[in-house]
Amino acid sequence: MPRFLSRDESWRFCDYLDKHIPWTRPTIRVFGRTCLQPRDTCYIADAGLTELVYSGYQPHAYSWDDYPLLKEILEAVHNALPGSKFNSLLLNRYKGGNDYVGWHSDDEKLYGSTPEIASVSFGCEREFFLKKKPSKNSQARRPDDEPVRKRSKMGGDADQHTFVLKHGSLLVMRGYTQRDWIHSVPKRAKAEGLRINLTFRRIIS
Ligand SMILES: O=C(O)CCC(=O)C(=O)O
């Protein structure tokens, strides 16, 4: 949904979040190596839920009550996706084209087997790549940060997709997207500007 929120409203959200969210750039563990996460993060969740741990890192869960504006966006997302009941939110801030998220799937157990994840983007447009996981019987391959091979001019490849996530857009992942696919937002030398992404999630256990 490229125009989920209006342009002006989205700039208001973007500026507010940039200034008022307690961003951190944590140290994480990826494939046994310790490194600085290549983007800023913050985490919001209802009280009493199972704590999120990813890449050996457990973010502090802030309260929705301290960020009425996030409640406003949550309500807009709920209205756009009838039946959804998100109870947690991971925020990412990409300060420029050097900030990225590497290939991963959001398949943590606490989200259940078919999580619905609603992703709202503000600021600089960035590419979002989806790539099919190698099938079980092919050799396990280490996910990396290589860009997805360019699609051929002849209709492309069903195993990979690219979306340009625009200012104020909403992207939804559901069903077996996390089980069967990995996704990434790669580095982009030409992407100068700040980007903020919100992924709303439902913790079920
Ligand atoms: O920034 C994005 O669009 C994606 C972020 C993401 O994949 C995540 O937080 O798990």
Ligand SMILES: [Fe+2]
């Ligand atoms: Fe993700």
